[in-house]
Amino acid sequence: MTRWTPDPTFYASPSDAAGAPAEKLAYVAAFDRAAEQPDAIAVIDTDPASETYGRVVGWTDLPHTGDELHHFGWNACSSALCPTAPHPHVERRYLIVPGLRSSRLYVIDTKDDPRAPRIVKEISPEELKSKSGYSRPHTIHCGPDGIYVSALGNGTDGGGPGGIAVLDHTTFEVRGQWEADRGDQFLAYDFWWHLTRDVLVTSEWGTPDMIEDGINPELLLGRKYGHRLHFWDLAKRTLVQSVDLGDQYQMTLELRPAHEPTKEYGFVGVVVSVEDLSASVWVWHREAGEFKVTKVIDIPAEPAATEDLPPALQPFGAVPPLVTDIDLSVDDKFLYVSCWGTGELKQYDVSDPFHPVEVGSVRLGGIVGRVPHPSFPDERLAGGPQMVEVSRDGKRVYVTNSLYGSWDDQFYPDGVGAWLAKIDVADGGGIAVDPQFFPHGDEFRGRRVHQTRLQGGDASSDSYCFPSA
Template structure:
């Protein structure tokens, strides 16, 4: 009888995951929504093996059957949380769970038997998912030990809230239902993550669909419809405990990134906009004195600018940094920060999480820097999504945020993917030989074969 073994891409600890073989394939969400191209979005397969003759090339495109989905964030069906004590047995990192932010459709993409030519295995249509969960506008996927968790930004009408989280079954991929039993005051939704051994979930706030689908809205900003809180939940009881208010001026609280060592009860979150001075900030959330709390640990200023700016910014004569994504290396040493407005990727040493120290940065694109890629290629847009390799030696960046926001801030944006090499002691360098031009398709999230720094949860230090 064949012996069932854990998936070889699952690791009990972050240190074990860092010793994994380097990635050779990257999957990239590519979309045509908002570009004027009447074609469905696709999942691009990019060769990231430097020894391969097709290195840095799109080697396959999985075209999806519908137009207008707007692919955004996606994730694996299973990951290293399968080692947790309450995990469902015999899971395999095989399927990519690919939700569509605009259509509320969910694609289940099979990467086996050929990871270089994935195929759609199942489609969960909107009427099924919305009917069972009461949620629309699906955003972030995390592979939990007991189910697949997906965040949603909208309520059943697709315009207002509340947003929240729902579950998919690990085996059938059918929606199970809404996760929250007691929601409390939470209304806006966006990202979520957890510390599994301590049984806590942290969620963040962007806004409701009417305030993001047509673009950034000053009217929504004035009415307070962009979120400014973190929410703390009892993971087992599915119950809201309390909210952490970051202040009225701090709006759009986005990516929740816990430290990977589960004994460290802390993590980071980025705030896109300070309404007083257009700056961005990074906050540390942590457990101390019997309560979860948050403190601002990094401020990034807006820059005066006299050159041409898009209409949404021209009256300010300033370029906001627009910190739209962050990520943490598996050894919990470096925090990566994308500045979508200025055109930078920054690296901070977080050995002391309360006092991050700038360790490296690269400039590419941006409304402020307007730097080409080292290859000489024009880089419209700027670093937006970040994917850090398991060993922490490589960072992959793409430049698309969301269709209507792209058109406001970077009209005519062309999708690209770049690679940044990391000095183990700190420091970044864009690789001249790696620049993937997606043309009119816009590139969003990147997932690496076997996992990356923002896909897996660990229960062991």
């Protein structure tokens, strides 16, 4: 008799996941801005006891050029343990990897040799467009009933609306468009959910023709980029409520809901205010049946000499923080905020989500600061902490430095380089750069690096249906 057991990297509750073993490998999306070499998945050794700690130990080239890999994710995760999941015995085995510029998706198997991931399926742009009506896949989340893929554009002309496509968990075929009734939702970006409340949340960036050639000053100053959050009935797939943060708050990007399924709040990062170049973090929450969004963190721009600024910022005489990613620890205690413009990673204690307290900060790179890594004190870094990934136990944070090719070029016109840093987290708060971990430069073979995924799961790839004890 065959006995089926769930994948051991799945955890019923956040507290169970926080006690998981430390990751031994990290998978990193590496892309060629010039589209002359294929993009790749790089494999990094994250085991401090290993002789190859902090080095690239595996590499998988993709078969095409010009994909620009972005926010890839696992095929399955802890949501497979939810009571509504029809497939509790799937494995966290495959990486679902979207090409943001090509509209192509790859399915990459990590099981047989985790250091040599193997491409097992390719979903063409034509298939994605014909079956879902979408293009420019951006973010992957593993749901209890399928693999969800956010997309920025429609399948015809590079405009909108953007939305969500769903892939089959087993065959990886495109099932179709998720939305049954989208109301007036048009712009898309990130999404996530409160599974036990049947709520899905989406945010806004812009359509492909608004972002692919870089940030458009006319659109920015005209307040045309996204500034709303949308709340959906997850089961019915219908839009229930939209909340406008105010059109001065441009680009409501990353969403990080509380992991604890008894909680119904989450955080969203806003890239920039057109009124003062500040960035901000807001918390969504429900009151008397209606969702509200409240600003809880303000991060001001930093004055700078004109000659030190790229042309795009010289008229302003300041460096905007540019909050381009946030991440929430699995225990919902610490929120990490990447300020890609100033080169700062901030750590906030959000035990009280309405009153965050800053408890840690490190700087690497930055438009003006160019702060070096401690292991290479003479090397001025470009880029800054951008994509943020937190380990399940909350003790390690990984940051990469590229935002999006054309936007990199505007804010770091002399080159953004490529680097991955690891930040150690002290008990009770406080962070410090690990001087022994710094894959960078030629190790990434001329590619820039973006999303990181941790072997066995991480803070931004799992959702849970059972409360912590």
